[in-house]
Amino acid sequence: MAVGVNQSNLCQLAPADLDRVCKDIAAYGFESVRFAVDWGNLSNFAGQVNYGPVHRVAAALNKHGLEPLPVLGIHHPFIYSTNTFADFVQRCVSIFGPIPAYEVWNEPNLWGFTVGTPARFLTYLRAAAPIIRETGAAVIHGGLAAYPDHRVFWLRNYSPVTWLKELYAAGERNDYDLLGYHPYSLTTAEKWVDPDSRPFGIAQIDALNTLRYQHGDARPYAFTEIGYDTTKIDATTAAKYLTAQMPSMRASSNHNWLFCWRDTVGDGGKYGLVAANNGPKLPLYNSVRGLL
Numbered sequence: 001m002a003v004g005v006n007q008s009n010l011c012q013l014a015p016a017d018l019d020r021v022c023k024d025i026a027a028y029g030f031e032s033v034r035f036a037v038d039w040g041n042l043s044n045f046a047g048q049v050n051y052g053p054v055h056r057v058a059a060a061l062n063k064h065g066l067e068p069l070p071v072l073g074i075h076h077p078f079i080y081s082t083n084t085f086a087d088f089v090q091r092c093v094s095i096f097g098p099i100p101a102y103e104v105w106n107e108p109n110l111w112g113f114t115v116g117t118p119a120r121f122l123t124y125l126r127a128a129a130p131i132i133r134e135t136g137a138a139v140i141h142g143g144l145a146a147y148p149d150h151r152v153f154w155l156r157n158y159s160p161v162t163w164l165k166e167l168y169a170a171g172e173r174n175d176y177d178l179l180g181y182h183p184y185s186l187t188t189a190e191k192w193v194d195p196d197s198r199p200f201g202i203a204q205i206d207a208l209n210t211l212r213y214q215h216g217d218a219r220p221y222a223f224t225e226i227g228y229d230t231t232k233i234d235a236t237t238a239a240k241y242l243t244a245q246m247p248s249m250r251a252s253s254n255h256n257w258l259f260c261w262r263d264t265v266g267d268g269g270k271y272g273l274v275a276a277n278n279g280p281k282l283p284l285y286n287s288v289r290g291l292l
Contacts (some may be wrong), residue, residue, distance in 0.1 A: 002030075002032070003258060003292055004032030004034060004067075004256070004257040005025060005030045005033060005258045006033070006034045006224075006225060006257055006259045006260035006261065007021055007034075007035055007260055007262060008266075008267055009264050010033070010035040010036075010057045011035065011037060011042065011054060012041075018057065018060045019060055019063070021261065021262060022061055022064040024274070025066060025261055026065055028273075029292045030261075030292065031066065031067055032066065032067040032257065033061060033066050033068060034071060034103070034224055034225075035057065035069070035070065036071050036074045036106065037071060038073075038075055039072070039073050039075065039088050040074065040076050041075060043077035044077075046079065047077050047079035047084060049091070051092075054092060055095060067099060067100065068096050068099055069100075069101060069102075070096055070099075070103070071106050072089055072102055072103065072104055073104060073105035073108075073142065075113065076115055082123050082127040085124050085128065086128065089102075089127070089128045089132065090131050093131055093134075093135055097135065098135040098137060099135075100137060100138060101137055101138040101139070101177075101222070101255075102137055102138075102139065103141075103180055104129070104132075104139060104140065104176070105121065105124070105125075105142030106142050106143060107144065108121050108142045109144050109147070109157060109158040109159070109160060109162075110145050110147060114156075118158070118163050118164075118166035118170055119166065119169075119170035121142075122167060122170050122172055122175065125176060126175055129175055129176065133177075139175075139178070140177070140178045140222045140255075141178070141179050142180050143180030143181055143182045143223075144160040144163055144182065145160070145182055146160065146181075146182055146183060146184045146200060146201030148188045149162050160181060160204050160207075161204065161208060161211055164211055164212070165211060177219060177220075178221065178222040178255060179208075179212075179219055179220075179222065180222045180223075181204070182201075182224065182225040183201055183202055183226060183245075183249060184201040184225070185199055185241060186200060186201040187200055187201075191232075192229065195241055220253060220255065221255065222253060222255040222257075223252070223257070224257050225259040225260075226246070226249060226257065226258050227260060227271045228242060228271065229269035230269075230270045230272075235282060235284040236284075239286075242291075243287050243290070246291050258273075258291075260273075261273055261274065262275070263275050263276045
């Protein structure tokens with residue numbers, strides 16, 4: 001497939017802004033958009049979900065000929081269980097229908113997005129997968145974050161390799177179709193560097209491949225977030241690094257989404273090809289055209 005793009009906050013946008021963002025993304029040349037359908041943020045204290053924003057996003061994407069990649073989950077509501085998650089997934093699937101894929105959760109290996117241990121996450125994956133597959137869509141395991149193992153009191157981040165190792169140990173067998181990963185060019189100290197230097201975030205692909213080979217796991221990757229934070233490096237360097245990184249990403253996966261279209265408060269930085277005021281961030285904006 002062609003390279004897609006993220007805009008995480010589509011469900012939070014006002015109707016006119018949502019239409020503009022979708023129009024601009026389509027005009028640029030992207031065909032697929034990955035975005036959050038945040039179970040927790042869409043739910044009230046009693047666990048009731050407001051699906052109005054989800055319907056608006058589905059309609060806007062369809063209007064502009066864009067293929068959705070909904071990320072289901074993200075955060076959990078105050079009251080939650082695998083049964084209520086299955087209900088949530090069923091409603092979302094009824095809204096978006098038989099699209100190519102749905103992603104279950106986002107960066108579940110980080111405590112900020114966690115629904116629990118790998119074994120606990122597996123129960124949510126198993127609740128969602130049959131519902132998604134019934135439509136003919138593929139199940140993407142929520143994109144794993146490129147962070148090392150770290151624990152502070154009860155809060156824990158799992159490295160991608162540790163997460164997958166524990167997922168196998170919990171009995172995972174064919175519970176997803178593609179393994180989501182976010183190959184950010186980050187060191188273990190969270191510094192952005194040249195991807196050709198193969199920092200932690202890039203080198204984890206080889207480490208994951210070794211582990212997957214040991215388990216006879218040949219399922220493909222989906223690199224659902226690839227990008228650079230222009231608060232940490234300038235747009236010229238970001239353009240250089242991204243252009244250098246993409247050939248190796250395409251060699252490892254046919255499923256790639258850049259992060260992201262527009263700078264967004266709450267996404268941890270300024271990763272967008274355009275700024276919050278919709279102005280292009282040059283030369284990054286222009287360099288990506290050649291990657292599509």
